[in-house]
Amino acid sequence: MEPAEKEAADEPGRMPLNAGADTGYGSVAGSGLSGSVAGLESAPLLIPEPEPERFKQWQPLTKQELEAAAGGPGWRKVRCYLVLMFWLAWVAMLAISIAIIVMSPRPVVTPLKWWQKAVFYQLQPAERSGGINALCEQLPYLRSLGIGALILQGLFDKKVSPLKHNATGQRVGTLPQIQHLLAESNKADLKVVLDVCELDLSGPREVAGNANETANLSATHALRFWLEQGAAGFVICDTDAAYSEKTLLEWKDVFKEFSGEEEERIVVVKQTTDVLPPLKNSQKNVTLVDVVMKSILPPSQHPQSAVEVAEAIETHLQRKDEDIWTGWTVGGNPSRDLKNLLLVLTMTLPGSPAVQYDEDIDQTQNASLKISSPHENKDETPDNHKDKEKKKRSAVTLFTSLSHSRAKEEALLFGSFTFLPFNSSTNSSSSANSTLPSPPILAFLRSWGCVHFLILLNVGPEPHVLDPAWAPSLPKAGVFVSSTGMDRLGSTNLDTLELRPHEAILIKLFEAGSYS
Incomplete structure (x- = not known):
């Protein structure tokens, strides 16, 4: 030991000068750090805190963990309860729906025959320009208007039996022309009903003792002939001799040979009296008449006033339901102003409308109107020509609208x-x-x-x-x-x-x- 150090050590209360180097006093060396100046300068002033643990990222449960968590008894009860409630609610809603459907009043759909759904169009081929040949060309056009059946009038000569195939009127056409018309009508999906009202249907009476039997055999033979050509039925009057139980039963037997589900032949009776005469001695439960054609207006020689037309319409509107299917025609002698009104009435009444030939919806007349010039007629001005053309277009539109509405709307077809x-x-x-x-x-x-x-x-x-x-x-x-x-x-x-x-x-x- 040096003398100075020894002196300092021997002297009580006195700290040696180099005490920090050995003893650690006044220095941080005792804490494990270097007591030198360089060590003090390199030591950090703040001691950093330890970093927190990183957040554990979420991961979906594995299959084993999910089965372990969902397999508890509590979750099983909840699931069973929810499934049970779902099926109970579903069954309850189904039962309520069925009860509402069953208890709700529903109209009964009555299957209709072809004549109950069809719009009849009455015409005489002789009245049309071109006769039967022109009518054959217009058949697709008539079908496009919504017409389903034609009632051909004036085909037979009144002098001889109209049911004989050689008794066609010379002014109408020959037998091959009528046969061609029937064939073309079937191609156009148009039924043809032959009007033999007010004509003598009896055949030649060759044997005096069996006059009725011979006449019936002749009529039956003629019926078969025209049915084979494609006729869908016949129109008679309630005043004809054919309107009897015996004759109509014989006709029905013949019709059965040619009738099918969509090809059923019919008998139409045109009612000319206020009350349809009943068939006497009717014992069989057979409908002898398929359609009764009635006129909305009574026959009249003078044009009927609005009051008379209204009274006639109201009388028919207050009618009672009838068992026989009704076909409505206008009849009478109404004014020109009421033509469209009566068409709307005929098309919307319960039954089958039978519309009379109208030149306003005739395609031949419309074509000639478009081709013709107002200068051809000195009395007709261009304005009148345009009014006529507009009127014809309106008539065609009205007819088409009514016929198509009737075909697709159940309420107009068979509603109450x-x-x-x-x-x-x-x-x-x-x-x-x-x-x-x-x-x-x-x-x-x-x-x-x-x-x-x-x-x-x-x-x-x-x-x-x-x-x-x-x-x-x-x-x-x-x-x-x-x-x-x-x-x-x-x-x-x-x-x-x-x-x-x-x-x-x-x-x-x-x-x-x-x-x-």
């Missing part, structure tokens, strides 16, 4: 019928000065399930506004289907509807907010 008498007010000052009474608005309803069609008829010459309280149970909203002028489109409200003079309107009703 309800006559709707109600009050209406006249919206015209001229009616107050008129001495003639104005006919009321006529209306009826055709319904099938929830679908309702309203037919409104204003036969009079004055406009009418519907009374808001005329039918409180009916929906007020509707959409136009057809009208006599074919100028009404879109939706309408019955409370604000005004009918024009001589106008008929077909409206499909619907509840507010529903367009079904």
Whole structure:
């Protein structure tokens, strides 16, 4: 030891100068760090905290872990309960739906024969320009209008038996022409019914003692001949001798030989009296008459007024349901202004419409109108020519609209019928000065399930506004289907509807907010 150090050590309370180097005092060397100046400068001022553990990333359960977690008794009970509740709810909804369907009133669909679905078109080939040959060319056009059957009139000579195949009228056409017409009609899917009303159907009476038997054999032979050519049936009158139980039973036996599911032959009786004469001594449960053709208007020599037409229409609208299928024709002698109104009525009444030949929907007449020039007729101006052409187009459009609506709408085809008498007010000052009474608005309803069609008829010459309280149970909203002028489109409200003079309107009703 050096003398100085020794002196300092011997001297009490005195710290040696180099004590820090050995003893560690005044230095951090004791903590494990270097006590030199370099060591102090390199030491960090703040001691960093230890880093936290990294977040463990989420991973889906494995199959083994999922089975272990879901296999507990608690989860099994929950799952069984949920499955049970689901099937109970499903069965309950199914049972409620079935109960609603079963308990809901549904209309019964009656299968219709071809003559119950068809629109009949009555015409005489001799009345048309070109006769039978021109008619054969127009058959596809007539079918496109919605016509399903033709009633050919005036084919037979009244002097001899019309059921004989050699008794065709010379002014109409020859036998090969008529046979060609029947063949072409079948190709065009048009039925042909031969009108033999008011003609002598009895054959030659060669043997005096068996006159009736000989006549019946001749008629039966002639029936077979025309049925073989493709005739779909015959039209007779209720005043003819053929309108008897014995004759019609014989005709039915012949028809069975040529009838099928869609080829059934028919007998149409044209009713000429107020009440159809019943068949006497009828014991068999056989329908001898398929269609009874009735006229809406009674026969008249003078043009019938609006009041007379309205009374005749109202009489038929208040009719009772009948067992025999009805075919409606206009008949009578109505004014030209009511032609379209009566067409709408005929097409919408229950039964089969039998429309009389109309030159406005004749394609030959329309073609000649387009080709002809107004200068050919000095009395006809260009404006009149355009009005005629527009009128014919409107007539074709109305006929097509009514026939197609009837074919696709169950309510118009076989729906129920309800006559709707109600009050209406006249919206015209001229009616107050008129001495003639104005006919009321006529209306009826055709319904099938929830679908309702309203037919409104204003036969009079004055406009009418519907009374808001005329039918409180009916929906007020509707959409136009057809009208006599074919100028009404879109939706309408019955409370604000005004009918024009001589106008008929077909409206499909619907509840507010529903367009079904």
